[in-house]
Amino acid sequence: MSNPVADTLMLAFSAEGGLAVPERALVIGAEPVGRMITWPDVVGWQPLKTKAEAWKRAGFELIEDLGDERWPLVVVLPGKSKDETLAWFALARDHLAPGGTLVVAMPNTAGAGRFEKTLRQATRETRAITKNKCRTFIATDDGSWDESVIDQWRADGLRRTLPGTDYVVDPGVFSAKGVDPGSAFLMEHLPHTIRGKVADLGAGWGYLSAEVLKRFPDVNRVDLFEVDSRALDCARANVAPVADGRDVRFLWQDVTLGIKGRYDTIVMNPPFHTGQTKDLSLGLAFLKVAADSLVKRGKLFIVANRQLPYEAALNETRLPWSIVAENPTYKILLMENK
Numbered sequence: 001m002s003n004p005v006a007d008t009l010m011l012a013f014s015a016e017g018g019l020a021v022p023e024r025a026l027v028i029g030a031e032p033v034g035r036m037i038t039w040p041d042v043v044g045w046q047p048l049k050t051k052a053e054a055w056k057r058a059g060f061e062l063i064e065d066l067g068d069e070r071w072p073l074v075v076v077l078p079g080k081s082k083d084e085t086l087a088w089f090a091l092a093r094d095h096l097a098p099g100g101t102l103v104v105a106m107p108n109t110a111g112a113g114r115f116e117k118t119l120r121q122a123t124r125e126t127r128a129i130t131k132n133k134c135r136t137f138i139a140t141d142d143g144s145w146d147e148s149v150i151d152q153w154r155a156d157g158l159r160r161t162l163p164g165t166d167y168v169v170d171p172g173v174f175s176a177k178g179v180d181p182g183s184a185f186l187m188e189h190l191p192h193t194i195r196g197k198v199a200d201l202g203a204g205w206g207y208l209s210a211e212v213l214k215r216f217p218d219v220n221r222v223d224l225f226e227v228d229s230r231a232l233d234c235a236r237a238n239v240a241p242v243a244d245g246r247d248v249r250f251l252w253q254d255v256t257l258g259i260k261g262r263y264d265t266i267v268m269n270p271p272f273h274t275g276q277t278k279d280l281s282l283g284l285a286f287l288k289v290a291a292d293s294l295v296k297r298g299k300l301f302i303v304a305n306r307q308l309p310y311e312a313a314l315n316e317t318r319l320p321w322s323i324v325a326e327n328p329t330y331k332i333l334l335m336e337n338k
Ligand SMILES: C[S@@+](CC[C@H](N)C(=O)[O-])C[C@H]1O[C@@H](n2cnc3c(N)ncnc32)[C@H](O)[C@@H]1O
Pocket: 174, 175, 180, 183, 201, 202, 203, 204, 205, 206, 207, 208, 225, 226, 227, 228, 231, 253, 254, 255, 256, 268, 269, 270, 271, 272, 282
């Protein structure tokens, strides 16, 4: 990660920042920061598969289960949501050794100044380095932190049940506040003939897979592909209870790199954001992978915002497709491998 956030982060370990290179460090939301590779012992925790792989490719050690281990330095590289950032502050606190130092680095556009102020509600003091339109802020555990504030962030980050459902979800994952209306619209329009082997690409916390299993008894296998391990963990909790002995697989994978296997039906509500930026190319990559993963006469059902232009990419696959339903916000596209 040679980027402005990384460069500003590393200033904390320069003469200006005054921090010594730590003997042991944990990076939450790990992204490879080139010069960290020279640190004696640094491990990274990263729920997004694409970033976890980039971290490992750069030669760093990935840790999937933080257990109750503590580190003298914890670096946080926040993601996109406020809930997630506060939950990560609490996670950092849980894994910070007594007297340890917490360092957060993020772009100003992601609300760095605001998050520094919020962190100060708990740590009372912070000091900041600003450069490259980014901010690194530092707090050292001097025994005076207000733990009640951190307790609240920890509680707000806990898994919760969505009102009116049995589904559980972690704050910060996609549609953490309720079933996505696009996905609900897709479920209303799936034909009752769905059977056999189904894939759910970008499965999130498992809504589509759980509903497919509940509604279609002739489905005998569902593979859920998801890049975010926290969402996939929720999906395990949501989908396993309705599997009724059928084969369900939870795959922590980047769909854009391709998937193994061929499916009778693929359902998807493809992602259209990378971090905070709209990114149609992700959805288009999903579409190509899905089109290549259908058995003969297999069907792909996509729900998308009406204004997202998937049609040209559908034409490129040379498979027949149609719009099976529309409402003022969403459209459902069906492609068949005839
Ligand atoms: C629009 S959401 C749909 C989630 C779920 N299917 C639903 O209906 O609630 C898209 C999902 O794709 C996941 N995603 C984004 N990029 C991905 C990738 N490259 N590979 C796999 N999943 C990805 C996101 O984490 C998110 O959970």
